[in-house]
Amino acid sequence: MTRPRLLVAVGTDKHPFDRLVEWLREWHAEVAGAVVLTVQHGHTRVTGLPDAVPFLGHAELQAAMAAADLVVCHGGPATILEARRHGHLPIVVPRDPAQGEHVDDHQLLFARRLGAAGLIALCESRRELLDALAAGLADRSRFTVPVxxxxxxxxxxxxxxxxxxxxxxxxxxxxxxxxxxxxxxxxxxxxxxxxx
The missing domain is CATH 1.20.5 (Single alpha-helices involved in coiled-coils or other helix-helix interfaces)
Structure with missing residues (x-):
């Protein structure tokens, strides 16, 4: 059986997204061999995560999304829409300006609206993210949408x-x-x- 491929995309904003990357680093330490992980980390410092790259060009990001079984991303509208276009119900952790992750709360507001409509899997806490990842690894079809x-x-x-x-x-x-x-x-x- 092939290992599931997980793509994480934090976008290109100049603010680091340490919270999400740290949650993923801790999670990956527990499931290390069970998944193939690609992390686009932007301006966030990364240690302990394989296949971590600061940025992906548009074509590279599209290819990574097409190859992924699950997509975790920030609350950027373009990233969310691209993930859905590739048939993913994205697992979304919006950036929080109160934690220095963005300049305002547009990602929180946008992601909450999409989460309420069932268009994304909204995760605002570590526990919610871990639960979504466990559910996605157990049944990948729960995180797909029609292309x-x-x-x-x-x-x-x-x-x-x-x-x-x-x-x-x-x-x-x-x-x-x-x-x-x-x-x-x-x-x-x-x-x-x-x-x-």
């Missing part, structure tokens, strides 16, 4: 539309006559010379 293929094709269509707009803007700019946006300074004008 929305229409959203994927819609995203691709939007990218194509933006590409056409950018190409049109660049082409239009190339056809306009060049106008200097600055003029060389020729020294003080006649009025300034008289006042010397």
């Amino acid at each position: 929305d293929t229409a959203a994927v094709s819609g995203q691709r269509a939007a990218v194509r539309r933006v590409a056409v707009i950018v190409e049109d803007l660049v082409a239009a700019a190339a056809q306009r006559p060049h106008r200097a946006w600055w003029r060389p300074w020729r020294g003080p004008g006649p009025e300034e010379r008289r006042n010397r």
Whole structure:
């Protein structure tokens, strides 16, 4: 039997997310050989976690999400939506500004709203996270959602539309006559010379 793959993504915010990383480090010490763990830790210092990387490029993150059996992430809207797009019910630990993890409470508010709607597995405590991880390892299907293929094709269509707009803007700019946006300074004008 293959070991389940767990992806943890804390995002790119400049604030460290020590609380989540510490909870995961303690948990991983107990289940070390049972899971394949990838941790994108951002600006958080990490010790004792294998396959920990500060950042993943967009394509790398997409590949990691596609390969993962479970996704744990911060409460960033884009990360949550990407996880769902890949068929995951993400296990979400929102950043808490009271603990220096973010500038405001938008992640808490957003995650609580999604948690109440059943769109994420909200974990605001260590115990909730450990329970969600145990449930996910016992039955991975509890943390899956149907993949929305229409959203994927819609995203691709939007990218194509933006590409056409950018190409049109660049082409239009190339056809306009060049106008200097600055003029060389020729020294003080006649009025300034008289006042010397």
